[in-house]
Amino acid sequence: MMAVIRLDNVSKSYGETVVLENVSLTIEDNEFLAVVGPSGAGKTTLLRMLLSQEAPSSGRILIDDAPIAAEPMPDRGVVFQRYSVLPHRTVIRNVMTGPEWLAAPFTGRVMGRARAALKSRARNMLDRVGLGDHATLYPAQLSGGQQQRLAIAQALMMNPKVLLLDEPFGALDPATRRAMHRLVLGLWAEHKMTVVMITHDLSEAFHLGTRVVAVEKRRHDPHAPHRYGSVITTDFDAKPRLARQIARAPA
Amino acid sequence: MRRLINRHPSRRMKILLGALPFILAVAIYAIAADARGADGPDKLMPGLNAITSAMSRLMFDIDRATGARLFWADTWASLARLGVGLGISAVIGLGLGVPVGFIPCLRALFEPFFAALSLIPPLAVLPILFILFGLGELSKTVLIVFGIAPFILRDVMLRVAEIPREQIVKAQTLGASSWQMILGLVLPQVFARLISSVRLSLGAAWLFVIAAEAITAEAGLGYRIFLVRRYLAMDVILPYVLWITLLAFAMDYALRQAHDAIPWTRFKEGG
Known part of the structure; x- marks a missing residue:
């Protein structure tokens, strides 16, 4: 499975206010791109456009040379900082949700042998993210870190080409964060996805990312602060591809 | 002396306090009805007896x-x-x-x-x-x-x-x-x-x-x-x-x- 994301001269403005200006970027297959930048610089806008939650004002976004669908689709999974699980479903049902929707268009519920198979797949996924013992709880009974593990597990059940992370660890304490970093790096290697992560934590960006880009306003007009949007100011290969491939060579 | 807002009634006290206005209301009514009914049955404030008999008739x-x-x-x-x-x-x-x-x-x-x-x-x-x-x-x-x-x-x-x-x-x-x-x-x-x-x-x-x-x-x-x-x-x-x-x-x-x-x-x- 390949996933090369290409942003082609993408701009976004809301009325007079320009948020992003002419962003062109090619994200290689299996890249882990970390996007950093100050608050309000348009990091989240960038992610929303990758999700098709919002449309670019101009420019195109392509995955494997095909324009992305105009609405959120299962090819791009997402984990938000909050609210990315269904509060009314238990942990295991949350993980089963995506495949169930796919398999049962009308009822949204699979039955019989298919259900048993899906359940065991969901259990494996929960074991992998360390929630095996919490399958029957509701999300509100979990800690913040556990909820994010659940959100990631739920997204991965769909085998997305691209995983989008919007400050997924922003609300977690440092120890939980470190554990989440290990988990995400492991899953990224196993699932061979392309990951785009928004963060405002530089050390996190360099620890996780194979490539780090900074989104920032380059020009500022004090009389009309909305005039200029953000651009990519820094683009840094955090871990050279070669070194990465050696590290991931079959052990 | 603790502040008033930090003094919480115990469980039993809570029930008692909650019941108090009800008991008071009934008691006040009973006493008032009794006083009004001293010189013959009263239409506006019937006594508990009158209420019971009227209700048992309807029930x-x-x-x-x-x-x-x-x-x-x-x-x-x-x-x-x-x-x-x-x-x-x-x-x-x-x-x-x-x-x-x-x-x-x-x-x-x-x-x-x-x-x-x-x-x-x-x-x-x-x-x-x-x-x-x-x-x-x-x-x-x-x-x-x-x-x-x-x-x-x-x-x-x-x-x-x-x-x-x-x-x-x-x-x-x-x-x-x-x-x-x-x-x-x-x-x-x-x-x-x-x-x-x-x-x-x-x-x-x-x-x-x-x-x-x-x-x-x-x-x-x-x-x-x-x-x-x-x-x-x-x-x-x-x-x-x-x-x-x-x-x-x-x-x-x-x-x-x-x-x-x-x-x-x-x-x-x-x-």
């Missing part, structure tokens, strides 16, 4: 005109009206509120209309209902529905709007269609609110039942109260009012229990 004796025990017939008639009215309102609220709240085009089409509809004072259209639907059960039910459904509908739509955008986007990345999102995401989350919404509209529902019964009916708690008002029969009116209050309290309690029986609502929404 246990078969009325010659209708062939029923009036108190139970009244209770049943009012509860049936209330239940049917609330049930229809809840179905309308959920059945319209969810699709209209969730689908932008439907929302644009209906939201202003619903907002206007909910501002029409239901009692003001009561004559229209009587003209259109006659004086029977139908116009009473329509009155309750007209009074309650717009409130429930708007509450349901508000709740739909409160569902975090993130959840809806996430559902789409899990492949959900609009229908699947309604069925698997919106309905279950809104259902909890529907119960609370019905619970909050109980008071208004009773108001409309009694108002409709006051004008025209053959039985009903409100009908009875307004009927015996002509004879200043406080010995019937007072216990009927208490009974209505008790019924309303029981329904409120039952709906609260139903709400808390939904497992995931018991845990506070957290990080």
